Amino acid sequence: MVVADIRHPSGVPWLPVADDRELVERLQAGDETAFVELVRTYQTRLQRLAESVVSSRSVAEEVVQDTWLAVVRGVERFEGRSTLKTWLFHILLNRARSAAGREHRAPPLADDDLGERFDSNGAWANPPVPWADAVEDRLIAQRLASRVRDILPELPEAQRQVLLLRDFEGISASEVCDLLGVSDGNQRVLLHRARVHLRRQLDAEMHS
Amino acid sequence: MRHWFRRRRRAIVCRDAVALMAAYLDGALPEGDRARLEDHLGGCPHCSEYLAQLRVVIDVSGEVTPDDLDDHALDELVDLYRLWRSG
Numbered sequence: 001m002v003v004a005d006i007r008h009p010s011g012v013p014w015l016p017v018a019d020d021r022e023l024v025e026r027l028q029a030g031d032e033t034a035f036v037e038l039v040r041t042y043q044t045r046l047q048r049l050a051e052s053v054v055s056s057r058s059v060a061e062e063v064v065q066d067t068w069l070a071v072v073r074g075v076e077r078f079e080g081r082s083t084l085k086t087w088l089f090h091i092l093l094n095r096a097r098s099a100a101g102r103e104h105r106a107p108p109l110a111d112d113d114l115g116e117r118f119d120s121n122g123a124w125a126n127p128p129v130p131w132a133d134a135v136e137d138r139l140i141a142q143r144l145a146s147r148v149r150d151i152l153p154e155l156p157e158a159q160r161q162v163l164l165l166r167d168f169e170g171i172s173a174s175e176v177c178d179l180l181g182v183s184d185g186n187q188r189v190l191l192h193r194a195r196v197h198l199r200r201q202l203d204a205e206m207h208s
Numbered sequence: 209m210r211h212w213f214r215r216r217r218r219a220i221v222c223r224d225a226v227a228l229m230a231a232y233l234d235g236a237l238p239e240g241d242r243a244r245l246e247d248h249l250g251g252c253p254h255c256s257e258y259l260a261q262l263r264v265v266i267d268v269s270g271e272v273t274p275d276d277l278d279d280h281a282l283d284e285l286v287d288l289y290r291l292w293r294s295g
Binding site for chain 2: 030039043047048065068069072118124128133135152168173189192195198203
C-alpha cells in the first residue's frame, strides 16, 4: 500500500489545513488509505496527549483506539468548522477525561509565581547566562529538542497538556481554552510555567 | 515630543518584565504594557536574554518529532478499521 508521507522540513509529519477537506471526503467515502494516512500522522501524537491525561500507557492506548472508532463513526458529521486536527484532539481529550474518571475542572491559578528569583528591588537574583544565540546551530537545536522530549513527562498534567497543544502542535490560545475548558488567563499561566521549567532544564543542558 | 512621552512612562523592573512576557509572546499585551516592556528590554540585557531563551523553548518544542509508529500498531488499527466499516 502506498501512502503519501507528508512531512515538513523538520521531519514532523503534518497535514496542512487545505488538505483537510480532501482527506475528510476520502474518509467519508470509506477510503482505507485515508485512514492509514491519518493514523500515520496522528497516532503517536494522540498517544502522547492521552498520556498527559490518564495515568497509564495501556489506558492511553485504549483511549486512542476509542478515538479512532469515534472518528470512523463520526466523520460523516464532520463539517469542517474546526480543523481536522483540533477535532481529533477534542474527541481524544473527551475520551481521556472519561477514562480518567474524574470531573474536569481547572483549578484557579495564582499568576504571581514567576518561577524565577528577584532581589528586593525586583532585579534578577541570578541573571540568566547567555546561550540563546548558540541555538542557531542546528545540532544544538536538535540536542535541545531531544532533551525537551525527555523532560516532558516530568511536567504536571495541566501544564503538559497546554504545552503539547500550544507549542508542540501550534494550536491557538483560544482553541486550547475550548479544548481544555480553561480560561485564557489560566492557559497562559500554565503555558508560562511549563516553558519556565523547560528553560531551566535547557539552561542546565547548555552548561553541561 | 515622543522623547518626552517615553521619559514620562513609568519604568518597570525585571520582575515586572518577566511577569509580562507570557502575554507578550502571545501578542496579548495592552499597548501601554507592551511599550513599557519593550523600553525595559531595550536597556536590560538579562531580560532580553531571558525572553530569547523562552523563544528558544518555543521553537525547540515545535521541533520535537512524534514518536515512531510501529508497523504492528498500524496493522492492528487497519484490521479494526475493516471490522468497524463492516459492522
